[in-house]
Amino acid sequence: MTQSVVVQVGQCGNQVGRRFWDLALREHAAVNQKGIYDEALSSFFRNVDTRSGGDGPGIHKGKICSLKARAVLIDMEEGVVNEILQGPLRDVFDSKQLITDVSGSGNNWAVGHKLYGCQYRENIVEMLRKTVEYCDCLQCFFIIHSMGGGTGSGLGTFVLNLLEDEFPEVYRFVTSVFPSGEDDVITSPYNTVLAMKELNEHADCVLPIENESLFEIVNKIHQMISSGKLGSTVKQNSLVTSSAGVAKTGREKPFDTMNNIVANLLLNLTSSARFEGSLNMDLNEISMNLVPFPRLHYLVSSLTPLYTLADVNVPSRKLDQMFSDAFSRDHQLIQADPKHSLYLACALLVRGNVQVSDLRRNIERLKPSLHFVSWNQEGWKTALCSVPPVGHSHSLLALSNNTCVKPTFIELRERFMKLYRKKAHLHHYLHIDGMEQSCFSEAMLSLSNLIEEYHELDVTNGGPRTDPSRLKIAV
Amino acid sequence: MSVVTVQLGQCGNQIGHEVFHAVCSDVRGTHGLCSKKENESYHEACKERFFCEEESEVPVARAVLIDMEPKVISQTLSTAARSGHWKYDEQSHFCQKQGSGNNWASGYSVHGPRHKEAIMNLMQREAEKCDRLGGFFTIMSMAGGTGSGLGAFVTQCLRDAFPTSFLLNHVIWPYSTGEVIVQNYNSVLTLSHLYQSSDALLVHENDAIHKICAQLMGIKQISFRDVNQVIAHQLGSVFQPAYVAKGSSQYSRNPLGDLMETLVPHPEFKMLGLRNIPQMPENSLAYSTFNWPGLIKHLRQMLIANAKMEEGINWQVRPPRPGSCTSSHSTNKPLHFNTSIANLVILRGKDVHGVDLGNFRDPSLYTSWLNPQDAFNAWKTPRAFNKYEKSAALVSNSQFLLKPLDDVVGKAWNMFASKAYIHQYTKFGIEEEDFLDSFTALEQVISSYTNL
Numbered sequence: 001m002t003q004s005v006v007v008q009v010g011q012c013g014n015q016v017g018r019r020f021w022d023l024a025l026r027e028h029a030a031v032n033q034k035g036i037y038d039e040a041l042s043s044f045f046r047n048v049d050t051r052s053g054g055d056g057p058g059i060h061k062g063k064i065c066s067l068k069a070r071a072v073l074i075d076m077e078e079g080v081v082n083e084i085l086q087g088p089l090r091d092v093f094d095s096k097q098l099i100t101d102v103s104g105s106g107n108n109w110a111v112g113h114k115l116y117g118c119q120y121r122e123n124i125v126e127m128l129r130k131t132v133e134y135c136d137c138l139q140c141f142f143i144i145h146s147m148g149g150g151t152g153s154g155l156g157t158f159v160l161n162l163l164e165d166e167f168p169e170v171y172r173f174v175t176s177v178f179p180s181g182e183d184d185v186i187t188s189p190y191n192t193v194l195a196m197k198e199l200n201e202h203a204d205c206v207l208p209i210e211n212e213s214l215f216e217i218v219n220k221i222h223q224m225i226s227s228g229k230l231g232s233t234v235k236q237n238s239l240v241t242s243s244a245g246v247a248k249t250g251r252e253k254p255f256d257t258m259n260n261i262v263a264n265l266l267l268n269l270t271s272s273a274r275f276e277g278s279l280n281m282d283l284n285e286i287s288m289n290l291v292p293f294p295r296l297h298y299l300v301s302s303l304t305p306l307y308t309l310a311d312v313n314v315p316s317r318k319l320d321q322m323f324s325d326a327f328s329r330d331h332q333l334i335q336a337d338p339k340h341s342l343y344l345a346c347a348l349l350v351r352g353n354v355q356v357s358d359l360r361r362n363i364e365r366l367k368p369s370l371h372f373v374s375w376n377q378e379g380w381k382t383a384l385c386s387v388p389p390v391g392h393s394h395s396l397l398a399l400s401n402n403t404c405v406k407p408t409f410i411e412l413r414e415r416f417m418k419l420y421r422k423k424a425h426l427h428h429y430l431h432i433d434g435m436e437q438s439c440f441s442e443a444m445l446s447l448s449n450l451i452e453e454y455h456e457l458d459v460t461n462g463g464p465r466t467d468p469s470r471l472k473i474a475v
Numbered sequence: 476m477s478v479v480t481v482q483l484g485q486c487g488n489q490i491g492h493e494v495f496h497a498v499c500s501d502v503r504g505t506h507g508l509c510s511k512k513e514n515e516s517y518h519e520a521c522k523e524r525f526f527c528e529e530e531s532e533v534p535v536a537r538a539v540l541i542d543m544e545p546k547v548i549s550q551t552l553s554t555a556a557r558s559g560h561w562k563y564d565e566q567s568h569f570c571q572k573q574g575s576g577n578n579w580a581s582g583y584s585v586h587g588p589r590h591k592e593a594i595m596n597l598m599q600r601e602a603e604k605c606d607r608l609g610g611f612f613t614i615m616s617m618a619g620g621t622g623s624g625l626g627a628f629v630t631q632c633l634r635d636a637f638p639t640s641f642l643l644n645h646v647i648w649p650y651s652t653g654e655v656i657v658q659n660y661n662s663v664l665t666l667s668h669l670y671q672s673s674d675a676l677l678v679h680e681n682d683a684i685h686k687i688c689a690q691l692m693g694i695k696q697i698s699f700r701d702v703n704q705v706i707a708h709q710l711g712s713v714f715q716p717a718y719v720a721k722g723s724s725q726y727s728r729n730p731l732g733d734l735m736e737t738l739v740p741h742p743e744f745k746m747l748g749l750r751n752i753p754q755m756p757e758n759s760l761a762y763s764t765f766n767w768p769g770l771i772k773h774l775r776q777m778l779i780a781n782a783k784m785e786e787g788i789n790w791q792v793r794p795p796r797p798g799s800c801t802s803s804h805s806t807n808k809p810l811h812f813n814t815s816i817a818n819l820v821i822l823r824g825k826d827v828h829g830v831d832l833g834n835f836r837d838p839s840l841y842t843s844w845l846n847p848q849d850a851f852n853a854w855k856t857p858r859a860f861n862k863y864e865k866s867a868a869l870v871s872n873s874q875f876l877l878k879p880l881d882d883v884v885g886k887a888w889n890m891f892a893s894k895a896y897i898h899q900y901t902k903f904g905i906e907e908e909d910f911l912d913s914f915t916a917l918e919q920v921i922s923s924y925t926n927l
Contacts, residue, residue, distance in 0.1 A: 001545055001546070001572055002544075002572050002573045039545065039546075136572070137572035137573055139573055276546050276547075276550055278489070278698060278699040278700065279485070279654070279699060280485055280546065280574075282544065282573070282574045282576060284573070284574065284575075284576030284577075284578070285574070285576045285577045285620075287576070287899075288577045288578050288620075288657065288899050289577055289655060289656040290656070291896075291899070292896045293894075293895065293898070294898055344895075345656050347656075355697055355698040355699075356685075356697060356698060356699050356702070357685070357688075357695075357696055357697035357698075358696060360650060360652065360685065363652055363653070367652070374889070374893075375889050375890045375892065375893040376656065376890060376895065377886075378651065378652050378886070379653060380652065380653030380654070380656065381577075381654070381655055382653070382654050384699070467888075467889055468888065468892040470884070470885065470918065471888075471914055471918045472918075473918045473919050473921075473922040
């Protein structure tokens, strides 16, 4: 089995990361009854003997001694990382896995990317090398960061570049939290567009997330639970809303609930690679199936169900509802509506007690209402993993490569232009070494080209379909 | 003679396991409806074919398990061992840590050459365990990366290393509404390559088997295990010991050779379809009775009308009258009547010897360039199979797979025209020319079958 390394950069990246590791431990604890260090655990954790100080190759078989996350934590201010190290997860990380500074990046992409990038390059490479050495077959890097700030956005994309240079064979999956329209960071459009250029060029797959969507989802769940509409079939604590994983904190922190959703996304994404099932989907299959053209690698995700059902034997009606929800606007993790745009490809990863006939029945049912591109009319990638998430009997993760990201990107470009036209705040960026006006124009161009590619698909595939003529054989 | 089964990828390993399980439980059962001596004879023949006896009393399957990631193989090995009735040789497997990512090119051009030596060593080892090697039976799916890509490479290597052995590929056709997005590319590349090295391709379509599970077996929530068990039953009905010659007193010892001889007279025509009736839930078997004339009539109509199962057969389709023009040059014309090159009917169970199969010898069923006497064969075995009092299987080299093949090539061509996903293949050394070669090869096959 392969391993994955998580690189969490910036405040957002580290907060989401913290939720991820907490939930990952809980998930493996639920599955791994005997306390033996198995292949599934090794995909994200090392097993070390604490007596040797956490160094050394680690123990590959036998009982679990001490688990260490395969993670690198980077932040240019200390608050979040320190909290992690003082909290209940402190034993899962060690000081050799983090890079921190004190002053932060001031919400400035250039500071994160050019200044700190340059300064910490050697350290970061060294740390990554060490982490990679502990893996006997590394398949994937997961980068978690936000786009709107300075560290996650700037230094995060610097690390992305670095990963491509140093470890070109390893996949780079990036989970990017995009700022919402009313973001309180004024320069977030600059940071986001500058970061997007890097994502366009160096990431294998990007999972964009918008805070607005997470917020709406969390609200909906709270409403449903408190209104009591769901009656006795819904448990109060759902996987999504309860932050009580291994770490039992007293109060829920403000973004914790939203971060749980993102953490679950990553867990579900990797579940079929870690656990058994009748139709497995490894991480390299995600990129293979969902990225038809190298630059169109933005995948819209949705997770269902969002609250736990108490029933163990779920009637197929409820199961079918889960599939329908996956395609509805309010379950998407960005503000987009894939159902009314064009699908390039779609993947369905089901966990739990769901069989191939349920999957096929729902694909047949939903297909007529979805628009697929002409050359990929049956563009479905399916996977069945037998192990459900903790507290659920089944779950579904849908990943779509869909032109519905186009409006999101167009809006982003508009917000960028609003500032750029007036040259607002540009001086903060330009006085950083290595930063020039061309960086901005190039980033804008990259974004525009991307929008154009999606637009081209929308335009050419909306119309009637004419199949290309086949090769003719002389009889 | 013994057959070495090669299980490739997740699909190949899952199905392979069900096949050995079905074969083993059939042999152990007491429902053979024949004498004890006959049963013992059957048991011996089956054992020689599929298992080898080691020091432990549990028979060891003659199989090589190959996958590029470890989860499925470890599950397969342990499930078999747990049964207590048979097991795999713990050393006869090869796996890596990272799969092929549904990428044919990765399976064929990267994993294949890299692991050729290790894999072929395993093959050699299994082959040497056989007193006499009867050939290789490989099981793979076309849709993924390992079964398809690595499978095509391994088939080529087997052909090179064992030039005189029979090589039969069991290929699983994926659901047409998609299991893997690039399944059509993978399928086209697989089929075109297999056609060069393999002796014959025996095909099962997931869609067809799924319908059998739903409508004939009455299974509500169908799992892949259900699908695989139906496939295993169908394969068992072909490969379990049979009497191939009239009046012979010994079970045939060359299952693959017999099959090839009867069904593949010409290297251009290698696509074999399989039908098996009756098919029903096990607990209904006790309450059902069958008669041979009924079964034969249904089976013949399934052949003529290209029905995939015993329900919904189109009885309107009739063989063309002799002398009338039946050729259909364009693939757009609906293909109602299924023309055959060669057919093999395998009957197992009570009163087989009296069964009249004259209708299968009707020359109008067959293409004109083969003598109908050579085109049809029947194997009749009194020992019943897998609790079915009477069981009839049809292995057919006919236009059965023409439409599915045409569909897959069409969809793949459509995608190829837009160049979607091609960069994923060129990354590992499969270029556009390779795709074009594959398309050309398959259009040739389609054309040949169309013009029967």
